[in-house]
Amino acid sequence: MKKMLCLILALPLMVSAQKNQSQLSKGNEILYTMPEESELHEGTWLQWPHEYQYGETFSNRLDDVWIAMTESLAADEKVHIIAYNEEEKEKIKEMLHEANVSLANVDFYIYPTDDFWVRDNGPIYVRDKTGKLIIEDWGFNGWGKKAEFTNCNAIPSKIARAQGKTLIDLNSVMVNEGGAIEIDGNGTLLATKSAILNANRNPGMSQGEAEAIFRKYLGATNFIWLNGKAGLEITDMHIDGFARFGNSSTLVTMSADDLADWQVPDNDIDKLYLAKNKSGKPYRIVKLPLTKNTVTTAYGKKLGYKGSYVNYYIGNKVVLVPNYQDSNDAVANAIIQKLYPAREVIGIDVRNLYANGGMIHCVTQQQPK
Template sequence: MGGKQQHDIRHSDRTPAALGYSMPPEWAPHEATWLAWPHLASDWPGKLDTIRWVYTEIVRKLVPGERIHLMVRNAAEEARARQYLHRAGCPLSRVLFFHHPTNRSWTRDSGPIFVTRSQRPHPRAIVQFHFNGWAKYPNWRRDRQVPEAAARHLGMPLFEAFWNGRPFVLEGGAVDVNGSGSLLTTEECLLHPEIQVRNPGFSRRDYEAALQAHLGVRNVLWLKSGIVGDDTHGHVDDLARFVNRNTIVMVRESNPRDPNYRRLEENWELVPDLRLEDGSRPQVIALPMPAPITFDGYRLPASYANFYIGNAAVLVPTFNDPKDRLALGILGELFPDRPVVGIHAVDLVLGLGTLHCLTQQQPA
């Protein structure tokens, strides 16, 4: 696609939804998965090399079903990544290296968020949600450029998200969709008036209208709080996820003495009132929580809800915990069409995120 054509779409005053676009669900067929090769040692203190092998395993499990767009900062980093993947027996023909400098490796939140429509031209497009380091960290400016760079690389239209005349900030981990008009999110992440405020002054109505305009949803299901230790202050992808159009899995803590117990029960108290886009009640299935994992006295956000749905497998974080087997079994019954595979995430969660936080799907 030529530069002028992309320029015209970028500055269109029509929203993606007005042009027929919406965000497909994660279980819909992918063309590829986007990842950013890990490089920031402070995200995984003393364990960066271990994390490279975890990434290698993620790629190895996904490539039988789809291509991988692997972002690397430069040629030297590409050469290093190729070494790891080759040694693990990963077919490099399925991995497309994309040179783009990033601050961090959390592609779910800063990477391209895709929307699709049935008509041509341009059946797929990317929405730029103006990532700002979760309204917390200073190192985000390179990450914010990733959606624009991806749109150029793929030749897709890019919509810059604005609402009320201001850039609309949203991370991919803050929302989850069923592809039929409903979206899950939390009040803690989007509506807290003081902590990590992405869009100062936005009301619930503003968010619902902006999400409708940019992701094509008609119905927002608001939960209360995310899990303890979540550095994003309430991302829904550590809490609750759609697994099909009318089924949600949501984590639940069984130990009343655990700090997660009360806050998660408050979400379960909302379940009888949840409604989908057609007015029906979703089925909500409990996922267990692993036992607490701490580092230097800090509770890490370990959650089985941070799974990723690929074409060839559903990848689920595991934590050397007896409940790993239970979580894998629950998700295995919910995804009968593809294997459910555990990925060791005790080291990964040291970076305050796991599998879903690292990945971003590109729809077919």
């Protein structure tokens, strides 16, 4: 499943975090906190698929997903679209125009990218002690050097420069994809060891060292570590495919049978259901189904595996939920709608996207207000 010194003029302040892991593990001070996804957004970031990595047929099959996300989000927040080049920008604008999508709340940034998984390679917005919003640039190495990553790894620093925001450079501190972690907005971090404490990302890093880094740069003080399963797919089992924080008191996941179908280890299932917040209180568990049937793409390819609804995205006024033209779409949408009564649930057909292993959360990244 399947991301310096103060410069003059419009350039942001870049703060180097180049310290060795032993130094970091000794520090307990929280410098930054990461807002929870459901907090009010200034906007959402999207990296539009293009033909320059995998070909035109590949990108053409995905355009409708990005058009639907843009249309659904743009009514109530900015949509920041990263286009590969000027030619791609004009192509995207024409597609949105033909779909009657207003560009009033849409802007474009021209940056070459390797792929479109902005959740994993994009900027992580955090607040410092004064409440100022800044960008953290964590290391991204193509999920353990399994894919091209150089262009995508440069995206956070380019966005910080364009927005004139302070950039915290963490490339030498930790490789960490956005889809590998879940934050409850109240000090708890949920993750799999397989996607972080892995020799292909952070060789030799201990759990304690990782926790010290997450405490300092994300404000996490309570940790729920699942083992996960490395090598199963490209992400080494990102958490956001099967478990999410619905809010500060709720964990959204699946039934034990569906988690087993997702190949989550048995002891991880037990630990997930028994998870507690930083105050020691159990989370309310909300269970979404998998699709009833294995997924077939819109172009007829049988994928041979079921689809997850957990990988949804919370916008300001909408919740974008992966849908698969499956009878369980309505079931999952209704459960999520009950969880977010003040937002409108919108199902997005992700069948073609899912052929590449990811869903809605994987291709979106929030910028808090």
